[in-house]
Amino acid sequence: MANTMKNIEFNPASYSQWQDAAVKALKGKPFESLFTKTAEGITLEPLYTQQMLVDQLGDQLQKQVATIRSNEYSQQFTVAQQAYGDTAEQFFANVEESLQRGNEAVTIDSRVNFTWDEAALTKVASYLTEYSFKLIVQGQDDALLKAFDYIAEDKASQVEGFIISPKTVTLSKFGKVRTYCADAAAVHNNGATAVQELAFALASAAKFANEEESFDAFAAKFFVNFAVDTQFFMEVAKLRAFKVLWQAFTAAYGKEVAVPVVAETSIRSFSKYDVYVNLLRAGNETLSAAIGGVDVFTVHPHDVLSKPTEQSIRIARNVQLVITEEAHVLKVQDPAGGSYFIESLTNALVKDAWAYFLQIEEAGGIDAFAAQFEADVEEAYNARVKATQTRKQSLIGTNIYANPEDVVATEENVQFAHVKRIAAPFESLRAEATKANAKAAILPFGELKKVKPRADFVAGVLNTVGIVAEQPAPLATVEEAKAFLAQTDASYIVVAGADDDVKANIAAILEAKKEGQVVDVAGRFKDDEEAFAQAGVDGYVFAGQNIIEKLQGVLATTKEGQR
Missing domain, CATH: 3.40.50.280 (Cobalamin-binding domain)
Known part of the structure; x- marks a missing residue:
């Protein structure tokens, strides 16, 4: 039997043959019912073939794949777990434990329950000189930034990390600290589509580039921060599409330079009820981030909307460690490369995002286009909310399979209180x-x-x-x-x-x-x-x-x- 099985050959089926079989299985439903329209306005087909991909991209396919691979900033997936703690002592004890147990980049949001006094800032400074980092601050006057004052001048050149802020901050003497952040995660959490996020990232880059004396000076400070949602294939394609778009953007300046892609799990898909579903969402999002080619990644604990516990923080860290150590996706460069579906989706995002970016630039840039951009994002958010409330989009544990006995935590994490979560209307009602x-x-x-x-x-x-x-x-x-x-x-x-x-x-x-x-x-x-x-x-x-x-x-x- 084994020898017989080895010799069996299956004739390849054409798309039309597959379509005929699908129509028969639908029992009267139209074939078009298998097509899906995404929030980005992209129609997903029920089947993708090699010929479809060739027809769509032609000679551009190899160029797209090569561009994505050549724009890889690093070959690492850096675990950047965020630290939590009610007191400074507890906070730094958690930082130490995380670094001992697999965390690779110190991640701190300045909005904590204790004061950033001299002792705390000195402690932060010691970490900044020893580890890469990601700091989330609220502007130039944020108390956490004073930690840089406690770093000796002879160590300034060793300091390397990222600063995310609503308004760009300026740091002198720290040339390896990137402060020009295209924070696509912020617009993501307001409801933006993948196309809007990508266009925003490019428009932000254009703004920063125009503010610097040279493109090289801008590129040395720039990075992009994405939030990765539960739409698995769309998020993989979004991250890959950014690299294609970035190549086109830098080519306009006669340059070719890779840029770091920092990312985090999406909070807009999180819910306060049935919080363990958030863990499943985070795992899904982390895998898509790894496949998409993220350089630095943060997994938010499943109970982050209220108050993370030691257990939830450990689980969040282990989600990344399991994927990096056991899933083996990082052992392959561009794991999604060549996928008929993902390559087609990547190309669709590139085209639509580039067109929207040009629209922003023609209007005078992201600042001049701000009102229209906010209106476009609001429209996308309302459409997503409607899809959830009509169950066209499932949110497990919230709009379907809800547990009526579940009790929501009374505490609220102020760091994410502003996020326009699609579960919020259900929780309020x-x-x-x-x-x-x-x-x-x-x-x-x-x-x-x-x-x-x-x-x-x-x-x-x-x-x-x-x-x-x-x-x-x-x-x-x-x-x-x-x-x-x-x-x-x-x-x-x-x-x-x-x-x-x-x-x-x-x-x-x-x-x-x-x-x-x-x-x-x-x-x-x-x-x-x-x-x-x-x-x-x-x-x-x-x-x-x-x-x-x-x-x-x-x-x-x-x-x-x-x-």
Whole structure:
């Protein structure tokens, strides 16, 4: 059998043959239903072939791959774990432990709970001379920057690291400290798409380059900081696309120089409820960062929105160590190179981001274009929020498979309080529903096999805001349904059943509807809305509905009924 298997040959299938098989498997659904439109406006195909890639890129394919590989700043994936601590003693003890257990770059956000006094700054200075670093500060007057005053002049040339700040800071005598940061992570956390992030990075670079006396002086200070989201292939392509774009950018100045790519896991995809899902997100994001060619990376602990613990910090560090030591992706240069899908996606991002960058430059640069850029990012954010609230985009533990028993931490990490997280509207409404002690019930009417899918769907929707609905076994008769309506103390009830059963019996069932009760029906009954309204139906719960808008209306209505 083994010899026979070795000799078997499979004839390659053409795209048209695959398409015919897919259409047959779809059983009446259009083939176009397999295409996906991303937030960037890029249409993802269900299958990518070598011929498609050649048709799209032609001779440019080899150039794209070569450019990405030649623009590699380093061959390392530097672990840059952020330090935490309530006191200076605890903070520096955590720094020491992290360095002993695999951390490679000291990462400090100046917004801490203790004072950056002389002792603390002297301690920081000792680390800056010994290790590479990433500092997150709030401007030139940030107290943490005074640590550089405690570094001896003869050691200044050894100091090497990155400073991220909303406004560029100036450091004299520290030539290896990069202070020109295109902070794409900041616009990412406001809702930007991959195209907008890439264009912003280039536009920021153009601004800094124009402010320096020479391109070489600018390049020595410049780096880009990305946030890596959960859209795995898009994020790999984004990081690779930046290297292609950077080559085109430097070529305009007659230069060819690589630039460091610093990155971190995305906070906008994090949630306060079911925080261990954040760990899964961080792992996914870290792998895509490693494949995409990041030089320095920070993994945020899964409970970073509240207060990281020793355990969560250790897990965050180990996420990086597992990928660097055990996944072996770093043993291959450009692991995604040659992938039909990722190369096509990389090329699409390059084209769209370069076009948007030129639009920014034609308007006078990123400062002149600021208002329009903010409006574009806001539009992208609103689209992403809508996709989450209508479940076109899943956010596990938040808009789907939510755990209603989960309790959110009361503490809030001020470092990330400003991030426009897509889970935030669900968390706010959940807090409101909990405070109102909202009571809901599901009235399952009909056979179990017909009732269960819709009843489970409704229960899942209510779970997203922490409501656990009362639900009896399926009720077979109108009398049983009326009896349930009469005895339940729930102010919000959803009738779940097969279409025909609901149409035939809803009027009779709602004869028992009590004053103050809000009764919805599971499903979409467009042709019966008038009749249902006359029978006493208040609304509907159905797939594709905006969950937040629906549940906000339910809470408002039930509150009025309780007055």
